[in-house]
Amino acid sequence: MNRSFLATLMLGLIVGCSVEQNSGSGATSSGTGGDASGSSGAVGEVRRITADGSSTVGPITSLVGEMFEAEHSDIQVPVTITGTGTGFGRFAAGETDISNASRKIKDSEKEKCQEGGVEFVELMIAMDGISVVVNKENDFVDALTTAQLKQIWEPGSTVKTWKDVNPEWPAEPIKLYGPGRESGTFDYFTDKINGEEGATRDDYSPSGDDNLLVTGVAGDKYSLGYFGYGYYEKNSDKLKLLKISSTDKPEDGVLPSPESIQNGQYTPLSRPVFIYVNKASLKRPEVAEFVTYYLNDGQKAIPEVGCVRISEADLKASRDALTEALK
Template structure:
């Protein structure tokens, strides 16, 4: 009888010991997990992950917009508590906001102007310029245009120079139609406008005034697509997206393609495009830092999907290192 009782006591003791072990294992707060740090200690997983929240605001170039927007969509899918806003007010419009501290990031299709840098300094805004892609400004015509496939820089200058006397296509080449050229181009706040006018006319902002201008490249696409005798220009991505509605011209025999843009052969209209980052926000707001780092680390994969030419992974790292 005593032997049976002892066996029962031992069994009861083992059950109690197992219950204590299970209870101790459940001692962390509900909803939290622990993870091994690799040095024999464990830490709270939620604290280690540090979920991001807050907002990131970018504005500026319509040329850079497709890249920043594509990055923003992918970033927000992974960080749903961060709200990323991307505006399209043109490079100049974006710079006005950036240099007064209204935005974290400015999309730009040209270098910051001296007066913009002075405004930033006046307002205590420190920044860094990061190259994010290569673009080739595309000169486009209506797909029904069957008289021109190739145009020279000299002819573009003749068409677009200030006080140009070109009214008809035949004013450029006598064998072209005696029909009025309808011109479409970016507005004066656009970095593409500045770059094109300097490359073609020798001075940024120097251009004839009788053309339809818009900061929205989609308006320019629609204008050229809807008029057989139209000509316009804008970033390569907008041509790529609308190839069924437009025809891109060769410039002095060189076609705008990713290969020719990347090699620099598509001259003088191949160019780098940028984002400007407010370094104070980058250094002090984790969501801004995470977004910029995501932008540069994923540039090699995402930029080509937007129609632009990506830099090498090494080049993106070099650009990001400017902030460090």
């Protein structure tokens, strides 16, 4: 599958398995039921499998859906991207069959699922590395330590210019771009870098659309931003990727890559990503077949969108969890 087609797919411009981006493993939930949107439908009627949530996982689910649709002309898999948190809200209300998530579900979100009568199965489907990027023309920074990232992004940060981070760097204002608070990437980054989920400075440019973050960083020579590795990979001609060091030495930094993400060398910003499936939806044959496909032939889609395949052991755990949920 060529890159130009994939880019079109990810912008939601194809018919059928569309991606709509709004700015805005193996564990199962407790609950009593709850039916998501969609129906088995009469003979000849188009059946829909609805998914919403993460901007990192959305492109995977969309591409898997497009592959699945090619074999099932009577099924559509529309994918909306509103962010992990917003996606879980819709999922708990029974509005979607699948919730795409770039982090694990929170206890508060589990409680909402219980209140809505939604039981679910959690399935790890891929790995991602949150990528820290600067403008392509930036010629003075190649690596940052996690301490420097915290200095830049922590609540109450006094960092205004690059010189505030390193006296050898220019006294130019840093323009910051990052996901909004509805994002699982935001949750994970703030937890691992600032030490508390949701803790961040407020004077940055947030967006739930990672393509807008790419555009922002690409358009400002002294900018810095972060988002999933797949968005860097498909825009590598516009961005410069930074090494991240978990020690106090920038020279110990590691670039995110499929290898460093999978083997854990890219720390602490490597992470597993998930889909959560409504168990009531799994009673519909098309949903059961699609999720089974996702964990088998659908795995071919993962590197196509810049994410990393999980280990065979983790994949088996997800397949086993699905098998149990289908009983």
